[in-house]
Amino acid sequence: MSESPQRRAWRVTEPIHAMIYFAPEAPERYAGLGVGPQDGYFASRAAAFGPCGPGLVTATFYNFNPALVARALPAVWASTTPAAMAEARLSAVDAALTRGLGAETLASAEVAEAAGLARAAAEAATAWPQGRPLFAAHAELPWPDEPHLVLWHAQTLLREFRGDGHVAALVAAGVGGIEALVLHAASGETDERFLRVSRGWRREAWAAAADGLRDRGLLDTGGLTDAGRELRAGLEATTDRRAEPAYDAIGADACVRLADLTRPLSRALVKAGMLNPRLPERESRR
Numbered sequence: 001m002s003e004s005p006q007r008r009a010w011r012v013t014e015p016i017h018a019m020i021y022f023a024p025e026a027p028e029r030y031a032g033l034g035v036g037p038q039d040g041y042f043a044s045r046a047a048a049f050g051p052c053g054p055g056l057v058t059a060t061f062y063n064f065n066p067a068l069v070a071r072a073l074p075a076v077w078a079s080t081t082p083a084a085m086a087e088a089r090l091s092a093v094d095a096a097l098t099r100g101l102g103a104e105t106l107a108s109a110e111v112a113e114a115a116g117l118a119r120a121a122a123e124a125a126t127a128w129p130q131g132r133p134l135f136a137a138h139a140e141l142p143w144p145d146e147p148h149l150v151l152w153h154a155q156t157l158l159r160e161f162r163g164d165g166h167v168a169a170l171v172a173a174g175v176g177g178i179e180a181l182v183l184h185a186a187s188g189e190t191d192e193r194f195l196r197v198s199r200g201w202r203r204e205a206w207a208a209a210a211d212g213l214r215d216r217g218l219l220d221t222g223g224l225t226d227a228g229r230e231l232r233a234g235l236e237a238t239t240d241r242r243a244e245p246a247y248d249a250i251g252a253d254a255c256v257r258l259a260d261l262t263r264p265l266s267r268a269l270v271k272a273g274m275l276n277p278r279l280p281e282r283e284s285r286r
Contacts, residue, residue: 015266053073122153
């Protein structure tokens with residue numbers, strides 16, 4: 001099947017947002033606020049909610065062990081504020097993108113054009129906030145001024161818009177957070193240990209979730225069954241459909257143009273190793 005322009009625009013541009021979860025600039029700035037790397041992840045991404053506790057983050061982030069979230073929140077708010085975490089995150093984005101792409105590239109007409117297209121799609125998405133709590137919260141944050149930060153923020157909104165739709169699809173399909181991770185790992189598309197450790201799940205819980213998926217006929221000793229592959233394909237198709245309204249607002253040609261503009265940027269970030277997974281230090285031996 002050919003990839004739709006809407007999906008291509010999201011997929012090709014996504015590394016520009018996702019690099020913040022791996023770039024060392026982020027934990028460096030969180031440390032300046034007295035916040036560790038793992039706590040910084042939860043606090044920075046959840047800062048749009050205000051000084052929230054673990055329940056809201058567990059619900060919206062979906063696939064993290066609730067105990068892992070509870071170790072970070074709300075305790076982190078004794079050290080800093082949501083506004084400071086959001087500012088630190090954006091500062092880290094600025095530094096990381098400058099390091100990965102160079103100031104000359106960030107000041108280019110291509111980045112400015114991509115920022116305009118992505119922002120138009122993200123702003124169009126605000127017409128559909130219902131059932132999308134992470135997106136709606138981030139949509140209330142102020143827009144930055146510099147084009148490369150506008151591009152990052154726009155892709156953040158589009159990512160959370162898509163992510164909220166994906167969570168809804170998982171809930172409707174009866175697939176819990178850890179089960180979604182097990183299915184993803186079984187597809188061979190990503191590393192099982194990284195998913196398990198970074199989300200705070202012990203081997204026993206992972207094995208129990210896998211047993212439940214085998215009982216449903218979604219897994220066998222070879223990985224995903226035909227039913228498991230069909231389920232994952234259906235979930236992805238549903239997620240694509242629920243993300244399309246934002247991109248439909250700018251049109252297919254603009255989606256293709258956005259992907260063409262951001263492809264060299266994303267490739268440069270990947271080539272520079274800025275999306276290489278790193279396990280949390282205190283969890284690396286689990």
